[in-house]
Amino acid sequence: xxxxxxxxxxxxxxxxxxxxxxxxxxxxxxxxHRKKSGFCPFCxxxxxxTPPEIMAFRAPDTKPNTPGWTLRVMPNKFPxxxxxxxxxxKGEGIFDRMNGxxxxxxxxxxxxxxxxxSTMSLKGVENVLWASYLRLSDLKKDQRFKYVLIxxxxxxxxxxxxxxxxxxxIALPIVPRLVKDEIxxxxxxxxxxxxxxFCDVINQELxxxxxxxxxxxxxxxxxxxxxxxxxxxxxxxKTHESNFNPPGKSFSDLADILQRVLKQMDKILDLPPYNFVxxxxxxxxxxxxxxxxxxxxxPKLTKIAGFEWGSGFYINPTPPEEAAxxxxxxxx
Amino acid sequence: xxxxxxxxxxxxxxxxxxxxxxxxxxxxxxxxHRKKSGFCPFCxxxxxxTPPEIMAFRAPDTKPNTPGWTLRVMPNKFPxxxxxxxxxxKGEGIFDRMNGxxxxxxxxxxxxxxxxxSTMSLKGVENVLWASYLRLSDLKKDQRFKYVLIxxxxxxxxxxxxxxxxxxxIALPIVPRLVKDEIxxxxxxxxxxxxxxFCDVINQELxxxxxxxxxxxxxxxxxxxxxxxxxxxxxxxKTHESNFNPPGKSFSDLADILQRVLKQMDKILDLPPYNFVxxxxxxxxxxxxxxxxxxxxxPKLTKIAGFEWGSGFYINPTPPEEAAxxxxxxxx
Numbered sequence: 001x002x003x004x005x006x007x008x009x010x011x012x013x014x015x016x017x018x019x020x021x022x023x024x025x026x027x028x029x030x031x032x033h034r035k036k037s038g039f040c041p042f043c044x045x046x047x048x049x050t051p052p053e054i055m056a057f058r059a060p061d062t063k064p065n066t067p068g069w070t071l072r073v074m075p076n077k078f079p080x081x082x083x084x085x086x087x088x089x090k091g092e093g094i095f096d097r098m099n100g101x102x103x104x105x106x107x108x109x110x111x112x113x114x115x116x117x118s119t120m121s122l123k124g125v126e127n128v129l130w131a132s133y134l135r136l137s138d139l140k141k142d143q144r145f146k147y148v149l150i151x152x153x154x155x156x157x158x159x160x161x162x163x164x165x166x167x168x169x170i171a172l173p174i175v176p177r178l179v180k181d182e183i184x185x186x187x188x189x190x191x192x193x194x195x196x197x198f199c200d201v202i203n204q205e206l207x208x209x210x211x212x213x214x215x216x217x218x219x220x221x222x223x224x225x226x227x228x229x230x231x232x233x234x235x236x237x238k239t240h241e242s243n244f245n246p247p248g249k250s251f252s253d254l255a256d257i258l259q260r261v262l263k264q265m266d267k268i269l270d271l272p273p274y275n276f277v278x279x280x281x282x283x284x285x286x287x288x289x290x291x292x293x294x295x296x297x298x299p300k301l302t303k304i305a306g307f308e309w310g311s312g313f314y315i316n317p318t319p320p321e322e323a324a325x326x327x328x329x330x331x332x
Numbered sequence: 333x334x335x336x337x338x339x340x341x342x343x344x345x346x347x348x349x350x351x352x353x354x355x356x357x358x359x360x361x362x363x364x365h366r367k368k369s370g371f372c373p374f375c376x377x378x379x380x381x382t383p384p385e386i387m388a389f390r391a392p393d394t395k396p397n398t399p400g401w402t403l404r405v406m407p408n409k410f411p412x413x414x415x416x417x418x419x420x421x422k423g424e425g426i427f428d429r430m431n432g433x434x435x436x437x438x439x440x441x442x443x444x445x446x447x448x449x450s451t452m453s454l455k456g457v458e459n460v461l462w463a464s465y466l467r468l469s470d471l472k473k474d475q476r477f478k479y480v481l482i483x484x485x486x487x488x489x490x491x492x493x494x495x496x497x498x499x500x501x502i503a504l505p506i507v508p509r510l511v512k513d514e515i516x517x518x519x520x521x522x523x524x525x526x527x528x529x530f531c532d533v534i535n536q537e538l539x540x541x542x543x544x545x546x547x548x549x550x551x552x553x554x555x556x557x558x559x560x561x562x563x564x565x566x567x568x569x570k571t572h573e574s575n576f577n578p579p580g581k582s583f584s585d586l587a588d589i590l591q592r593v594l595k596q597m598d599k600i601l602d603l604p605p606y607n608f609v610x611x612x613x614x615x616x617x618x619x620x621x622x623x624x625x626x627x628x629x630x631p632k633l634t635k636i637a638g639f640e641w642g643s644g645f646y647i648n649p650t651p652p653e654e655a656a657x658x659x660x661x662x663x664x
Contacts, residue, residue, distance in 0.1 A: 002413055002432025004506060013506045015412050015432055080347050080647045081334055093536045094529075095557045100334030100347055149643055174336060174345045178644030197426075204425045225427045228641070277642030296642050309560065309640075310609030310628050311481055312510030315412045 003319075007226040009189075009197055010181045014226045014314040022230060022317040024268040024326055027301040031271040032155035034114045034163055041077075042164035044069070044111045051075040054105060055134065057127055071127045072108045073135060079104035080170065087144055087173055101144055103171035107131050108164065116154065116165050116271075118262035125255035128167055132278070133246060139171040140283050147175045147282045150244075155273025158300045175282045182279060183291050190290035198292030199240050201225075206238075211320050213264070213327045218247060219257045223320035223327070230301050230318035231269065231327070233261055236294040244280040244293045258295065264330040265299055272299040339558040341521075341529055342513045346558045346646040354562060354649040356600040356658055359633040363603040364487040366446045366495055373409075374496035376401070376443045383407040386437060387466065389459055403459045404440045405467060411436035412502065419476055419505055433476055435503035439463050440496065448486065448497050448603075450594035457587035460499055464610070465578060471503040472615050479507045479614045482576075487605025490632045507614045514611060515623050522622035530624030531572050533557075538570075543652050545596070545659045550579055551589045555652035555659070562633050562650035563601065563659070565593055568626040576612040576625045590627065596662040597631055604631040 003016045041049045044067035053064055053074045062068030075083070081102030089098040109128045110120050117125060136148045149170045153159040160166075175183070189197040205211050205222045213221040213233060221235045235257055237247070247253070265272055280293040308314055335348045373381045376399035385396055385406045394400030407415070413434030421430040441460045442452050449457060468480045481502045485491040492498075507515070521529040537543055537554045545553040545565060553567045567589055569579070579585070597604055612625040640646055 001417060004430045004432050006428040006506075008426050008428070010509075012509045013504075017412075018432075080349075085333060092557075093540075094340050094532050095536075096338040096340070098336045100336050100350075149645065151642065172336075172345075172645075174338075176643040176645035177342075177344045178642065181644070200426050204427075208425075225424075275642060279642075298641060309630060310483065310510065310607060310611075311508040312513070313481065313504075313508035 005226040007224070008201060010178075010185050012226065012228075012312065012314075014228055014316055016226070016319050017315075017317045018319045021319045021322050023322075024231075027230065027269065027272075029269070029272050029299070029301050030155065030157050032116065032273055033271060034116070036113050036163065040113055040162070040164050042072075042108045042162060042166060043113050047072075050106075051077055055131070057131070067111070069111060070124070071110065071131055073105055073131055074108075076104040076106050076168070081172070098173060101173055103139055103142075103145075103169070105135060105169045105171075107135070107167040107169065109166055113164050116262075116266075117152070118259060118266045120165075122252070122255055122259060125259045126251045129251040129255055129258075130246070132167065132169065133244065133251070135169055136244065139169075142171070144173050145171045146284060147172045147179065148280075149176055149179075150278040152274075152276045154275070155271075155300070158273035158275050160273075179279050179282075183281070183285075186290045186292070196240050196290055196292050198236060198294065202236060202238060211324045213324050214257060214260055216253055216257050218253045221257055221261050221327075223324040225320060227316055227318075227320040227323070228314040229298055229316055231265060231272075231299045231323045232316075232320070233265075233297045233323075233327070234294050235261065235297070236292060240289070241293055242281045242288045242291045243286040244278060260332065261297060261327070263332040264327045265297075267330040267332050268326050269299055269301065272301060274299040337558040339556070340533060342510075342517050344558065344560075344644065344646075346560055346648055348559070348651050349647070349649045350651045353651045353654050355654075356563075359562065359601065359604075361601070361604050361631070361633050362487065362489050364448065364605055365603060366448070368445050368495065372445055372494070372496050374404075374438075374440045374494060374498060375445050379404075382438075383409055387463070389463070399443070401443060402456070403442065403463055405437055405463055406440075408436040408438050408500065413504075430505060433505055435471055435474075435477075435501070437467060437501045439467070439499040439501065441498055445496050448594075448598075449484070450591060450598050452497075454584070454587055454591060457591045458583045461583040461587055461590075462578070464499065464501065465576065465583070467501055468576065468612075471501075474503070476505050477503045478616060479504045479511065480612075481508060481511075482610040484606075484608045486607070487603075487632065490605035490607050492605075511611050511614075515613070515617075518622045518624070528572050528622055528624050530568060530626065534568055534570060543656045545656050546589060546592055548585055548589050550585045553589055553593050553659075555656040557652060559648055559650075559652040559655070560646040561630055561648055563597060563604075563631045563655045564648075564652070565597075565629045565655075565659070566626050567593065567629070568624060572621070573625055574613045574620045574623045575618040576610060592664065593629060593659070595664040596659045597629075599662040599664050600658050601631055601633065604633060606631040 047065040056069040058069035276297040379397040388401040390401035608629040
C-alpha cells in the first residue's frame with residue numbers, strides 16, 4: 001500500500017511508494033563525469049572572458065582576474081536581475097510589480113575543471129561555504145535586498161549550463177515563496193508550541209534513526225519524512241540556528257557532512273545530476289526562535305513529473321527510510 | 333530592466349525578462365510528432381493488455397475491452413495510489429500519514445495513435461472533457477476523496493511515458509498543496525473585498541487586452557501577469573464558476589478554446605511538449621463565491637530550472653505580453 005505523508009513544516013502531502021520502492025540501480029540518469037570538450041570560461045587563463053571578479057581566494061602575489069586563484073566569485077554574465085537602480089514598486093490595477101533589482105553571482109569552486117564538490121579537497125568545500133557566507137554578509141548591507149538564494153545546479157539535467165563546478169547566488173528584494181511559506185508555518189508552530197518545528201523534527205529523527213543518513217558533532221543529514229523525490233536529503237544544524245553562519249568561525253564540520261552526503265550520492269547513484277538550495281532566515285529577521293536554516297539536496301533521478309508545477313503534489317517512488325539506508329551503507 | 337511580478341492569487345514573485353525576451357524560435361524543445369515505433373497498449377486491438385475499462389464511448393454493438401471505441405477510460409496499470417482500503421489516518425510523533433488510497437485513471441482520448449488533442453476533431457476534445465467530468469462526478473461519490481486532479485503530460489519531455497494521446501486523473505483524500513494555497517488565498521481576498529480574485533483578474537485582463545490570447549462567448553485564454561514560464565496559458569470561464577462543469581450541458585465552447593490554444597502553441601512552438609492541470613474546487617466546497625476553476629497549460633520549453641523545486645521561485649525569459657501577442661497572431 002502506498003502512503004500519503006504530510007510535511008510537518010509546510011503541510012505538503014506527498015505519495016510515497018512504501019512497497020516495492022525503487023532502488024538506486026532502478027534510476028538511469030546521465031552521470032556528471034566531466035568531459036571538458038571545448039572552451040571553458042571558468043578555467044584559469046580565461047578570466048578575461050568573464051565579468052571582473054567580485055572576490056577571490058588567490059595567492060597573495062597574483063592580480064585580480066588572472067590565474068593563481070583557488071576560488072573565484074563574479075557576476076553572472078547573463079544575470080536574471082540587475083544590480084543598479086531603484087525598486088520602483090508599483091501597482092497596476094490588481095497586480096504588483098517592482099524593478100528586477102538584485103545580484104546574480106557565480107562562485108567558481110575550484111580552478112580544476114575535472115573536480116566536483118564531492119571530489120575536491122575538504123578545504124575546497126570549506127572555501128565554497130566561506131565564499132557563500134562572505135557574499136551573503138556583503139549583500140546584506142544593501143538595504144534593497146531581503147534574501148539571498150544560494151543554490152547549485154550540478155550536471156546539465158539539473159540545469160547547469162557550464163560543466164565547470166560552480167555555485168550560484170541570487171540576492172532578492174523579496175523572499176522566495178517556498179522559503180516564506182516555511183517561515184510563516186514555522187512561526188505558527190512556534191506560536192502554538194514555543195518550539196522550533198525543525199528542532200522537533202531533528203530530535204524525533206535522532207531518536208528514531210530510520211531516516212538518519214549521518215550525524216556529526218554539529219550537524220545531521222536526514223531523508224525527510226515526506227521527501228518529494230528519491231534520495232532527497234536535508235542537512236541541518238543539530239541545535240537551533242536561524243541563519244546560515246560558521247559556528248566558532250569554522251565551516252569545517254559543515255564541509256565534511258556536505259561532502260560526505262555528496263560522495264554517498266555519487267557512490268550509490270553513479271554521479272547523479274543534482275540541485276541544492278540553502279534555506280535561511282531573511283535579512284529582516286535573521287535571528288529568531290522559529291526558523292532553522294538548512295540545505296536541501298535533490299538528485300535529479302526521475303523524469304520531469306508532469307503535473308508537479310501545476311499542483312505542488314509529488315509522487316516519490318523511493319521511501320525515505322530505504323533511501324537513508326542505502327546512503328548510510330554506501331562505502332565512501 | 334527585468335521585472336519582479338507578484339501573482340495576485342498566491343503571492344508568488346517571479347522574475348520576468350521584460351527586455352530582450354525570448355521569442356518562440358529561441359526555444360529548442362523536442363517536437364511531439366508521433367512516431368509509433370513498436371507495440372502500443374492504447375491502440376485498438378490491444379485492449380486486453382490494459383486493466384479492464386471503467387467507461388468508454390463506443391459503438392452500441394461493441395463489447396467492453398474490444399475495439400469500436402472513440403474514447404476509453406481505465407485504471408492506470410501502474411497506479412500511484414490504491415483504490416481499495418481505508419485511509420487509516422495516523423500520527424507518528426510529529427508526522428502525519430494515511431494510507432495511499434485513491435484512484436489513478438487514464439483517459440485514452442482517441443483510438444488514432446497519430447492524433448493529438450490539437451489535431452483530433454473538436455468532437456473528440458469535447459469527449460475528453462465529458463469523460464473527465466463524468467469520472468470526476470463518479471469519484472465524488474466516494475466519501476474518502478476530497479479532490480480529483482486532472483492533468484495531461486504531452487510528450488516525453490513533459491513526463492509522458494506513452495506516446496498515444498491520453499489524459500490522467502488522480503482522485504485524492506487530500507487537496508494538493510498549490511490548489512489549497514489558491515483556495516485559501518482567494519478566500520482571504522473574498523473576505524476582504526467580497527469579490528472573487530479570479531473574476532477581478534479576468535475583468536482587468538479583458539479591459540487591458542495585452543495579455544489576452546483569445547476570448548470566446550463563455551471563456552478567456554490569458555497569459556498570466558506573473559507567468560512562471562514562457563507561453564504559460566490559463567483558460568477560465570468569464571463569469572464566476574467555482575467548480576468544473578458543462579455550462580448548459582455542453583462542453584463545445586470549452587473544447588473550442590482549449591483546442592485553439594493548443595493549435596496556437598503547436599504552430600508557434602512546433603508541437604511542443606506540454607502539461608496541463610485542471611484546478612477546481614474540492615468536493616467538500618464545490619459551490620462557493622471565492623474560487624474560480626481554470627486550466628493551467630505550460631509548454632515545456634526551458635531546461636529544468638535547478639532551484640525552482642527548492643525555492644518556489646521562477647525566472648521567465650518571455651514576458652507574458654509578448655507570449656500573448658505571438659499566440660494571438662498565430663495563423664491556425
